[in-house]
Amino acid sequence: MAGQLPTTEFDDIPDALLDELESLAHDRGEGQLGMVQLLDEDGHFNSGSHFSEHAKRLTSDELRGLYRDMATIRRFDAEATALQRQGQLALWVPVRGQEAAQIGSGRATRPEDYLFPTYREHGVALTRGVELGELLRLFRGVSNGGWDPRETNFHLYTLVLAAQVPHAVGYAMGIQRDAARAAAAGRDSGAQAVPSPAVVAYFGDGASSEGDIHESMVFAASFKSPVVFFCQNNQWAISVPTEVQSRIPLHHRAKGYGFPGLRVDGNDVLAVHAVTEWALARARSGKGPVLIEAYTYRQGAHTTADDPTKYRLSEEEQAWLVKDPIARFEKYLRAEGYADDAFFADVAAEGDALAAKSRKDVLAFEAPSLAEAMSHVYAERHPLVEEEIAWHLGYESGFADDESAKEGGH
Numbered sequence: 403m404a405g406q407l408p409t410t411e412f413d414d415i416p417d418a419l420l421d422e423l424e425s426l427a428h429d430r431g432e433g434q435l436g437m438v439q440l441l442d443e444d445g446h447f448n449s450g451s452h453f454s455e456h457a458k459r460l461t462s463d464e465l466r467g468l469y470r471d472m473a474t475i476r477r478f479d480a481e482a483t484a485l486q487r488q489g490q491l492a493l494w495v496p497v498r499g500q501e502a503a504q505i506g507s508g509r510a511t512r513p514e515d516y517l518f519p520t521y522r523e524h525g526v527a528l529t530r531g532v533e534l535g536e537l538l539r540l541f542r543g544v545s546n547g548g549w550d551p552r553e554t555n556f557h558l559y560t561l562v563l564a565a566q567v568p569h570a571v572g573y574a575m576g577i578q579r580d581a582a583r584a585a586a587a588g589r590d591s592g593a594q595a596v597p598s599p600a601v602v603a604y605f606g607d608g609a610s611s612e613g614d615i616h617e618s619m620v621f622a623a624s625f626k627s628p629v630v631f632f633c634q635n636n637q638w639a640i641s642v643p644t645e646v647q648s649r650i651p652l653h654h655r656a657k658g659y660g661f662p663g664l665r666v667d668g669n670d671v672l673a674v675h676a677v678t679e680w681a682l683a684r685a686r687s688g689k690g691p692v693l694i695e696a697y698t699y700r701q702g703a704h705t706t707a708d709d710p711t712k713y714r715l716s717e718e719e720q721a722w723l724v725k726d727p728i729a730r731f732e733k734y735l736r737a738e739g740y741a742d743d744a745f746f747a748d749v750a751a752e753g754d755a756l757a758a759k760s761r762k763d764v765l766a767f768e769a770p771s772l773a774e775a776m777s778h779v780y781a782e783r784h785p786l787v788e789e790e791i792a793w794h795l796g797y798e799s800g801f802a803d804d805e806s807a808k809e810g811g812h
């Protein structure tokens with residue numbers, strides 16, 4: 403009705419959960435942050451949260467799987483970082499420290515969901531079944547994209563900050579339209595409605611300052627689009643700390659748009675999995691977006707081209723090491739009897755084998771010719787590109803003459 407604001411969509415949320423979110427919205431003094439946490443730093447389980455029940459539904463195989471994924475991506479990340487240091491990759495974007503945020507959220511998605519990553523989501527890529535070698539192909543500069551997003555519903559990496567977020571919301575709005583059309587067709591044929599997928603838009607604390615995020619949140623809220631905004635607050639945007647990006651906790655911004663926002667301990671894989679699963683289910687049911695702020699830490703450099711010792715103190719790094727996501731989960735699995743020494747040894751051996759294979763693959767990648775690289779500028783042949791390729795081939799063949807002349811002269 404004109405002049406009357408539509409109500410915000412919090413009425414589906416049970417009172418107990420609303421109370422919990424409200425109490426978590428405020429920090430608890432003594433440096434204790436308000437956030438959903440199911441595993442503390444010592445791996446003790448908190449059974450008092452609304453989300454505890456989600457976590458309790460995970461089977462022992464699923465729990466071990468979460469550990470395996472986190473350990474695997476950490477090992478892969480270490481190898482990729484080393485490969486860059488040895489000149490085999492042009493650049494690498496380390497993910498160390500953010501494994502729980504990525505594996506927990508990625509494993510909460512369903513195959514039919516569609517995910518839009520930034521450039522650091524190697525852990526999420528693993529959960530979607532992207533062949534990890536494809537990530538290396540991109541960072542070696544021998545591929546313009548890396549993988550076919552249609553195979554895994556995991557979009558190509560986006561290096562322009564926040565540019566993927568309007569795409570994600572547009573995709574979610576497309577899902578709504580497909581669902582409306584399918585529902586209309588179903589009414590005619592009497593067929594059962596198929597559940598709609600949801601979208602996850604990943605972005606960082608720094609990217610949250612971009613106008614694209616604001617526009618995306620306005621559209622998603624207005625249209626109640628099935629999208630989960632997943633912000634990994636890893637405390638830094640290269641050398642700029644989060645407190646410069648925002649005067650309030652980032653998840654508080656959701657309320658201004660009219661949808662729920664919450665902060666989760668991003669180093670707690672069980673909590674991240676539970677809140678993401680909840681947000682996705684809510685989005686699929688037509689209740690609209692949720693903003694999840696996963697509070698975590700980038701343990702390494704921003705990229706291999708960065709030196710964090712120039713802008714942050716080692717005391718800070720040490721304080722976050724105590725909160726390490728993998729060490730914490732290992733303590734939990736051991737204490738609860740879900741995994742033993744043999745399991746951890748197996749996972750380590752698998753990681754080493756993957757690292758060795760990745761190294762071998764990288765060294766064997768063939769570089770495309772420049773002409774091939776240029777042929778992907780447009781989806782179809784383009785006369786200007788054709789002309790430039792022809793010029794380039796002529797230019798290169800000039801060198802070939804020189805080379806053969808030189809060889810002939812010896």
Ligand SMILES: Cc1ncc(C[n+]2csc(CCOP(=O)(O)OP(=O)(O)O)c2C)c(N)n1
Nearest residue numbers: 522561562563606607608609636638639640
């Ligand atoms: C539009 C745009 N502006 C600036 C940059 C340069 N840049 C690349 S990464 C980065 C910091 C991003 O920080 P954040 O969003 O917190 O993500 P993180 O790297 O911490 O995962 C900047 C400024 C860019 N890629 N795109």
Ligand SMILES: [Mg+2]
Nearest residue numbers: 606607638639
């Ligand atoms: Mg950041």
